[in-house]
Amino acid sequence: MLRRFAIAAICLAGLAACEANIADYDYRERYPIKVEERTALLILDPGPGGSVMSQDLGAIDEFSLDYGKRAAGTITVEIGANSRTDPLATNFGRQIVDILGARGIPRSHITFKYDTDPAAAKYGRAIMQFPIYVAIAHECGTFKDQPGFTPLNENTGGFGCANQRNLAAMVVNPRDLIDMQSPTGRLAARSDVVVGKYIAGVKIGAGPPGEAPALSTQSTTGGL
Template sequence: MNISRSFQKALLVAFALGLSACGGFNGADQAQYDVSRVHPISVLSDVATLNIDIPPGQPGLTAADRVAVAGFAGDYRARGHGPLTISTPSGSPNAGSATAVLADVRDALAERGVSGDALAYTPYSASAGDRSAPLILSFKRYVAQASNCGDWSKSLTADYANVPPPNFGCATQNNLAAMIADPADLLKAREMTPADADRRNTVLEKYRQGESTATARSDQDSGAVSKVDQ
């Protein structure tokens, strides 16, 4: 009888140890693996700038400057937040020329869809010896940065816990950080654009008349790659 009780106690101890092992295996860090927590993407505020050198007497923007301003305007429309600020030099020999070029800059920005309401102006003190003090364009943007990959400290040949390795999901997070159009979208969702009232009225009118509300499809919408077998 004593041997039987001892044996039962041994079984209970073994069972308890087994449960504790299972509890460790199914812990929150292992069972609820979240790649965004292990390899987070940091979203940081940054300032994009474009310097346009203006020698004294320059009447307006050069062709190369117009190309640069156009590209900068495209970046602002895609990822800019807040106003696009234009800083003009004050106290330098080219201050007058910079003011004259400012009109060309505004026109170049307007051609690329950046209206005057989106612009802000501010002077800055330039050195009296700086004959080509630049006109500075700047705007606030966000940049995304993921964690570094390459942690091979864990051996994959003997993993009895069966948990993801340290690098799991790291490449995906880095690719996402590099591809996202505007990292600010990772901080909060964008506001919804207004509804298309004209399209809504068209659909409702067709629905009332019992007509199809679907958009007309053409041959290009068939999804067929080739018509050889037809």
């Protein structure tokens, strides 16, 4: 009779385990990384004659790099203008498109329009924006329980939080956390060059075609 009760108790314990809160045992469930869509924004004031001012080139560089790494759509450029044929606004827009093109952004990725509202036309600013994904992680450092006491063998408070926060900070394109990008098809020979340079402590960068690996590698077969 006692044996039957023991077996029943074990079964009940097993069923109770099935009802356990998975977040207590999986830090990814307790501290999930949320990916949200935001807007990357850059506002430029026109220079003399509707030109792009040199002090804004650095901001355009950063804007272009972010677009190449994390964009979730195309770039919209809206310029305040007295009319659609405003020469200053037209020149300003043409320069912006040319500068973006020189940084690798094709014209087909840019939607261009004029804002003829009097308030916008007064300043002639260019409002540049594109949708961007950002990774949002939990704040860490709050411990509500005793870290050394886990009678059910669950994770202690805060366990894995820093790991998730670091991952969210390091990911280049948070969209990768939602949908994996298609493989780039990198050549094995180029990979050999990059790894060889890394091992040899040589600067890694795009090299000329037919570049030799930094280290000589050989493959052998057979045992010792």
